[in-house]
Amino acid sequence: MARRAAVLLALLPLCGQAAPPGDRYVTVPGGAFRSALRYEDAADGTTVAPYRLMRRPVTNAEFLAFVRAHPEWQRGRAAVVLAEPRYLSQWSGPLSLGDARPDQPVTWVSWFAAAAYCAAQSARLPTWTEWEYAAAADETRRDAREDPAWRERILSWYAQPSTGALRAVGGQPPNVYGVQGLHGLVWEWVDDASALLVSADNREQGAADKLRFCGAAALSTDDRENYATLMRVALLSSVQAADATGNLGFRCAKDLP
C-alpha cells in the first residue's frame, strides 16, 4: 500500500504540469465562416471542418529536439533551396540555442522546414482558412472580429516595433478554443501560404495581370477594417517557401482522428 502511494505521488506532479504530448492540440469545432478575404468562388462564406490545432506555436526547444532527430534539417545541412542561409540563424550553433530561449517561439524557419516538423509529428500545417478561423476568436467569443475593442487590442501588437526579444509562448490568454498566441507573438506559416495571391503583382491591372493569374482574378479583401488579417496575408503572400524571417514561426494542425 505504501509503495503504491509512493508511485501515485511520483506521478502527481506530471498531471499539474505542461501538457503531455497528446495534449499539445485542442479540437477546434467546425462551422460557417466568412473570411476577411473576398473569395469570388465563396462569396457567401465557407464551411470549416473540425480540426485539431496546437495550443501554442512551436518553440525553440521543440524545434531543437526535431533537428536532433532529423539531422538533415540542422542549420548548415538543410539544402538552401529548402531553407535560406538565415535559417535558424538566431541559434548559436546547429544544436545549441545560445541566447535564444527554449520557450520562445522558433522563428527563422522556412515553410519547408515547418512542414517537415509537422510531418514528423504526423501532423501538417494549418490551412490559411483554419488559421484565420481560429484567430477570429477571443477569450469568450468564436468570432470577435466585429468588436472594435478587439481589433484595437490586436492592432496595438502589430503597431509595436518588432525589434524587441520575442516573448515566451504560453503567456497569452487562451482563446475560446484554448489556443494561445495567435495574435501578439509571431507571424505563422500556413500550409497554403502560396495560395495567397495578393501581392504587388496583383495590384497591376490589365492584360499582364490576367495572364499571370489563370481563371478569376486573385484575392481581394472584403473587410478593409480588418488590417490585422490583411497584414498577415500581405506577409505570407510576399514570402517564398524557402524564406525565413525573424518573426515568422508556425504551429501544426491535424485532422480529427
Place this chain on the structure above:
Amino acid sequence: MKRLLRILAAVLALAPLSARPATPPALPGDSVYQLPAALTDASGKPVEWRELRGTPRVATMFYTSCKYICPLVVDSLRAIERKLSAAERARIGFVLISMDPARDTPEALARIIAERKLDPARWTLLQPDPADLRGLAGLLGIRYRSLADGEFNHSTSLVLLDAEGRVLARTDQLGADGDAAFLAAVRAAAASGTGSGR
C-alpha cells in the same frame, strides 16, 4: 580458351562503367531536386522528382481541365521548342506538373500529349502525390489556389532548370512571341547541358 577470351572481352567492355562512381555526385544545395517528391508520369510509371536530374529542363505547372491560360502555357513551351535548333531541342526537356492531381490522372495527361502532339521523348507530364504538391509549387515559386468550381487561380511562371536542378532563369511572359532573354537562357542551357548528368 575461346570462352575465357570472350569473358575477358566482356569484362574489358564493362571496365569503363565500373570506373564511374557508383553513386552520382552530391546534389548542389540549391537544386530543386533536393526535395523528395513522388509523382506519376503519363504512362502510369512512378517517378521520383530527382530522377529528372541530368537534363536541363523548362518546368511549370498546369492542369488539364483549364480552358484559358493552360493551353497558352503549353503553346508557350511549344513556341520555345520550335525556336530551338534540332541539336538544342535534343538536350532540353519540358516538364508540366499538374496542380490538380485528383483529376489529372496518367490517362488525362496522356490525352494532352496526344491532343497537343507533344514528343514524349522531350515532354514529361506529371501527376504529383497530393502531399508533395505545395512543396513542388514552392520550389518553382508558383502560387495557386483551388476554387470551388474546380478551376484554379495560379501564377504561370516558366522556370529554366540546369541539369543539376538549379534555377537558371524564369519568365512570366507567355505567348508565341515569348521572352527573348528567357529563350536565350534556354539555348545557353542546351549548349552547356551535355557536360553534367547523362
